[in-house]
Amino acid sequence: MIERLAIIGVGLIGGSLARALRAVGEVGEVVGCGRTLPNLERAVALGVIDRYTQDPAAAVIGADMVFVAVPLGAVRETLAAMRDCLLPEAIITDGGSVKGSVVADARAALGEILPRFVPGHPIAGTEKSGVEASFTELYRNRRVILTPLAETEASALDRVTRMWRLCGAEVSLMDVRHHDEVLAATSHLPHMLAFGLVDALARMKENEEIFRYAAGGFRDFTRIASSSPVMWRDICLANREALAEVMQRFSLEMQDLAETIQRADAEHLLEIFARAKSVRDRYSDSAKGDDGARE
Amino acid sequence: MIERLAIIGVGLIGGSLARALRAVGEVGEVVGCGRTLPNLERAVALGVIDRYTQDPAAAVIGADMVFVAVPLGAVRETLAAMRDCLLPEAIITDGGSVKGSVVADARAALGEILPRFVPGHPIAGTEKSGVEASFTELYRNRRVILTPLAETEASALDRVTRMWRLCGAEVSLMDVRHHDEVLAATSHLPHMLAFGLVDALARMKENEEIFRYAAGGFRDFTRIASSSPVMWRDICLANREALAEVMQRFSLEMQDLAETIQRADAEHLLEIFARAKSVRDRYSDSAKGDDGARE
Numbered sequence: 139m140i141e142r143l144a145i146i147g148v149g150l151i152g153g154s155l156a157r158a159l160r161a162v163g164e165v166g167e168v169v170g171c172g173r174t175l176p177n178l179e180r181a182v183a184l185g186v187i188d189r190y191t192q193d194p195a196a197a198v199i200g201a202d203m204v205f206v207a208v209p210l211g212a213v214r215e216t217l218a219a220m221r222d223c224l225l226p227e228a229i230i231t232d233g234g235s236v237k238g239s240v241v242a243d244a245r246a247a248l249g250e251i252l253p254r255f256v257p258g259h260p261i262a263g264t265e266k267s268g269v270e271a272s273f274t275e276l277y278r279n280r281r282v283i284l285t286p287l288a289e290t291e292a293s294a295l296d297r298v299t300r301m302w303r304l305c306g307a308e309v310s311l312m313d314v315r316h317h318d319e320v321l322a323a324t325s326h327l328p329h330m331l332a333f334g335l336v337d338a339l340a341r342m343k344e345n346e347e348i349f350r351y352a353a354g355g356f357r358d359f360t361r362i363a364s365s366s367p368v369m370w371r372d373i374c375l376a377n378r379e380a381l382a383e384v385m386q387r388f389s390l391e392m393q394d395l396a397e398t399i400q401r402a403d404a405e406h407l408l409e410i411f412a413r414a415k416s417v418r419d420r421y422s423d424s425a426k427g428d429d430g431a432r433e
Numbered sequence: 434m435i436e437r438l439a440i441i442g443v444g445l446i447g448g449s450l451a452r453a454l455r456a457v458g459e460v461g462e463v464v465g466c467g468r469t470l471p472n473l474e475r476a477v478a479l480g481v482i483d484r485y486t487q488d489p490a491a492a493v494i495g496a497d498m499v500f501v502a503v504p505l506g507a508v509r510e511t512l513a514a515m516r517d518c519l520l521p522e523a524i525i526t527d528g529g530s531v532k533g534s535v536v537a538d539a540r541a542a543l544g545e546i547l548p549r550f551v552p553g554h555p556i557a558g559t560e561k562s563g564v565e566a567s568f569t570e571l572y573r574n575r576r577v578i579l580t581p582l583a584e585t586e587a588s589a590l591d592r593v594t595r596m597w598r599l600c601g602a603e604v605s606l607m608d609v610r611h612h613d614e615v616l617a618a619t620s621h622l623p624h625m626l627a628f629g630l631v632d633a634l635a636r637m638k639e640n641e642e643i644f645r646y647a648a649g650g651f652r653d654f655t656r657i658a659s660s661s662p663v664m665w666r667d668i669c670l671a672n673r674e675a676l677a678e679v680m681q682r683f684s685l686e687m688q689d690l691a692e693t694i695q696r697a698d699a700e701h702l703l704e705i706f707a708r709a710k711s712v713r714d715r716y717s718d719s720a721k722g723d724d725g726a727r728e
Contacts, residue, residue: 261648281646310646323634324647328654330690331626336709338679338686339618349716351576351605352619353556355657359623362650363713367706374694374702384633385691389684391633395625396680399669407669411662414631418658421644 139164139304144201146171146194146216148181150263151233152207153272156186158305161274171197181269194219201225203301206232210372213240217247217255224251231256231298235321235369237285237314239376253291256298258284259317260307261325265364278306285314322380327388329370330381332363434459434599439496441466441489441511443476445558446528447502448567451481453600456569466492476564489514496520498596501527505667508535512542512550519546526551526593530616530664532580532609534671548586551593553579554612555602556620560659573601580609617675622683624665625676627658 140159145152148170159165170187171194172178178190191197198204198220208216213234224230230251234240237257244255262280264271282302286295299309312320339348374381398406435454440447443465454460465482466489467473473485486492493499493515503511508529519525525546529535532552539550557575559566577597581590594604607615634643669676693701 261646263648263650265650280648283646320639320643320646323637323643324651328630328651330687331630332654333706333709334686334690335623335626335683336713337705338683340708340712341686342618342682344615345712348615348618349712351556351578351615352716353558353575355558355560355660356619356623357717358653358656359627360713361653361717363709364717365650365710367703367710370706371699371702375697375699378694378697382691382695385687385694387637388630388633389687389691391629391636392625392680392684395629396677396684399673399680400677402670402673404666404670407666408662410632411628411665413635414628414658415660415662417635417640417644418631418655421647422652422656422659 139300140203141166142169142201142203143167144169144171144198144204145187145207146197146204146220147207147209148172148178148187148190148269149207149267150269150271150276151260152205153181153184153186153269154262154274154276155205155207155233155260155305157272157274158277159301160185162304164301164304169197169201177269184269184272186269186272195223198223198225198228202228203297204228204230206230206234209366209369210234210236210239210376211368212372214243214247217244221248221251229254229256229294229297231258231284231301233258233260234376235259235325235373236376237283237317241285241287241314252287253289254294256284256286256290256294257314258282258298258302259321260302262307265361267366267369275306277302280307282307282309283312283317284309285312285317287314318377318380319383322377322384326373326377326381327384329362329365330374330385331388332360333370336360336363434595435498436461437464437496437498438462439464439466439492439499440482440502441492441499441515442502442504443467443473443482443485443564444502444562445564445566445571446555447500448476448479448481448564449557449569449571450500450502450528450555450600452567452569453572454596455480457599459596459599464492464496472564479564479567481564481567490518493518493520493523497523498592499523499525501525501529504661504664505529505531505534505671506663507667509538509542512539516543516546524549524551524589524592526553526579526596528553528555529671530554530620530668531671532612536580536582536609547582548584549589551579551581551585551589552609553577553593553597554616555597557602560656562661562664570601572597575602577602577604578607578612579604580607580612582609613672613675614678617672617679621668621672621676622679624657624660625669625680626683627655628665631655631658 168187170190181187260282463482465485476482555577
């Protein structure tokens with residue numbers, strides 16, 4: 139299906155895409171591009187990519203599919219660098235966690251090629267980074283959101299949709315702005331809470347002891363605080379507006395909870411916890427895959 | 434080691450203690466006591482207990498070890514109800530998540546028996562409840578904190594310590610107040626954040642869609658919001674003061690984070706995330722057992 143795939147950013151996301159397409163025999167050559175040489179060498183050794191370059195412009199030469207999986211802060215320069223070397227029929231797509239900023243970058247950097255760019259976001263990942271963390275099954279039964287623009291060519295959208303389906307993912311279409319609001323609530327806010335909690339505890343006097351007595355719930359809860367700081371810095375900056383809104387909403391919720399605890403309002407506490415449990419249990423039942431699975 | 438063990442509250446915590454002691458052949462008869470008949474019948478069917486009664490006073494007759502694992506709001510009445518039926522040599526201990534309230538309850542309810550009461554807290558659990566969720570290995574390589582009082586008999590402390598070691602746990606001693614502060618930070622606060630997050634999202638207009646696009650990180654993060662609402666209502670009320678303090682501290686942290694995002698302070702964001710990641714990674718390395726294990 140893909141003759142030459144260029145992966146710009148060979149980490150967990152890009153590496154897993156290459157692995158999944160290889161596993162179903164739907165990709166010819168895979169060219170990797172990245173900043174860290176040892177990671178690229180490891181990617182070749184693992185068989186994730188066939189060869190690599192550190193220049194995005196060189197990486198896309200002859201590629202019929204280009205997947206951009208760099209931190210959000212590097213998207214614009216990456217697209218601009220590759221633009222003049224793309225095949226006329228090349229499709230470009232990405233895996234960025236915020237779509238508004240990526241679309242703005244694409245508009246600024248791609249010019250007349252914009253119709254062949256399909257903004258995308260696979261809702262999958264782990265707290266690990268680098269090609270070493272990539273695996274074939276990452277996208278199996280996961281959702282991939284594509285946020286095509288008015289300008290996007292139907293055939294480009296179709297090819298990217300098929301690519302993700304070959305990886306076992308379920309593809310949904312969404313409006314750019316709506317994507318960023320939904321993800322602010324379900325992904326960006328939880329990451330802020332996990333980073334914030336670990337940081338708050340780390341700054342306490344007796345933090346060594348505190349972490350010593352943390353149990354399994356805490357480990358699950360804070361696992362996402364092990365995610366890449368650079369990636370999350372960029373996500374925060376790129377989705378500033380939507381994130382600020384859900385953080386504000388959450389802070390009101392916590393204020394209400396704190397006041398409820400202060401005034402020892404047993405009934406209201408039970409109501410909040412019971413509502414949350416019932417929603418979480420329902421969500422957990424309907425969620426794809428094993429609830430306990432690492433993704 | 435124990436001839437007759439009375440488990441008051443045959444759920445995840447009480448049931449797992451009985452299972453663990455049976456597995457090493459260190460308990461004779463196990464008598465269960467609880468409010469829900471089907472749960473008690475299930476406990477007999479599973480072989481967790483030998484027989485049951487719904488009356489705490491009857492349950493402790495002839496028992497040389499009594500383990501109280503009821504919601505914190507029911508501790509005082511439970512201790513008061515059993516008090517006059519205890520053997521003179523019986524040791525009483527508990528598994529409550531807050532120790533200040535339990536100690537106050539024990540002082541009020543046990544009178545001259547107080548020296549044979551050993552306040553305790555196994556740092557283990559899952560989001561599940563009921564005897565069905567109990568398992569033999571729950572306490573293996575987990576920490577159990579005991580918070581003995583000035584009055585506590587050394588021999589009582591010694592027997593309870595040995596009991597937990599037989600279950601594979603590592604026993605630590607801690608001051609009551611200090612226990613409640615540490616647990617407020619590492620367990621009670623994270624539960625408030627998870628309950629609060631799920632509740633906040635559930636109250637949003639498009640909550641169905643929001644949960645549909647939540648990925649694995651979110652599942653891990655909110656798993657503890659499936660915990661028992663009654664248990665957590667009681668924990669909040671019992672540890673009100675220490676919990677209020679860490680909630681306040683966390684809210685300042687989040688305010689700082691929100692302001693940092695608002696002013697797009699990339700450097701400070703990276704600093705916060707990198708510090709949190711490094712602490713979380715260090716903690717994860719040093720934590721007992723598999724980081725991915727359900728507890």
